[in-house]
Amino acid sequence: MRGIGRPERHIWHGSAADHYGLGLIALHWLTLALIATAFALGLWLADMPLSPLKLKLYAWHKWIGLLVLALLPLRLWLRVRDRLDRLQELEPWEARLSALVHGLIYLLMVLVPLLGWLHSSAAGFSVVWFGVLPLPDLVDKQPELAKVLKAMHESAVYFLAGIVVIHALAALYHHHIQRDQVLRRMIPWLRAP
């Protein structure tokens, strides 16, 4: 059994130590849902003519994206606390690749919303989070800068999407081909392959 002999610190919040804490698991899948929703909204909005619906969706796109950013510190904290990396399961190149992919995902989860926020500021639209909390403008209104930031926001999100696909494929590879525990750490109710 893999669980035997694991360090004491992995047994927290009643979570069986073969998987991440439920808080982290919930945040992981919530973040995926938020990113997927914001991404789909962004794609839909790109070619939509101006309408009241567009403004509503635009607002939700921003609110959801910034929610991803806002949840990140909590997620990082839980991740550090719930550290379950079993790098010994992995080949050294796999461990390095895994670290790179995870690092990039975290970096892009900061960059994409931040670039979106910067773009919104530069385009002259402040963000009032969920219609309630006015957020500061990160830069003054500058239409030329807004164009650049929009392009950067879009490039970054496509990069994020690509990396997320790699991340998901790696998880499926572990589950179906390596037949190890890796995917079940994030989906504890999944049956063993």
Place this chain on the structure above:
Amino acid sequence: MMRVFMSRSFIMLWLLALAPLAVAAPRDWQVDYPRSQIRFVIQQMNVPVEGGVKRFSATARFDPVKPETGVFRVELDMASVDTGSPDGDGEAQRPLWFDVGRHPRAVFVSRAVKKQPDGRYMASGDLTIKGRTRAVNVPFTLVRHSGESWLAEGRLPVSRADFGIGGGDWNDVVADRAEARFRIWLKP
């Protein structure tokens, strides 16, 4: 006939005719257009979005000592409405909003100007947007800056519904209450 009486040349003639009486009459101030601004702020899902009118003309006949003799007239070229984004600029021209094709101008004409106890002025008059005229009170300050430059500055809340600006589903995302803000630099 009305057009003739309203025309600028007619008003000029009228002013000329009255000129000899105007010894103590208010002066015509010159507007420094490049420095002057007429802006507006709408609330879009609680987000203040600033726009403006790029072209306008204003006449100000005013004597700070005798404010009650003042007359202000401001005419906005609605084709120059700037909503802060290219999409919005196109939308603003449409019949639902300013219907610029049929109503190319918005006009404010003062009927009475008063100095208030707090030192500010109040210009009461008629505001016409999209062919609808409403009585409004425009509070403003007039402050002398360097040299002969004076700044007339004020804000006026405007209900879009009063003038039939926008409507329908747009009312879900754009608040009825907007605010016009002006900074007009004047030289006596």
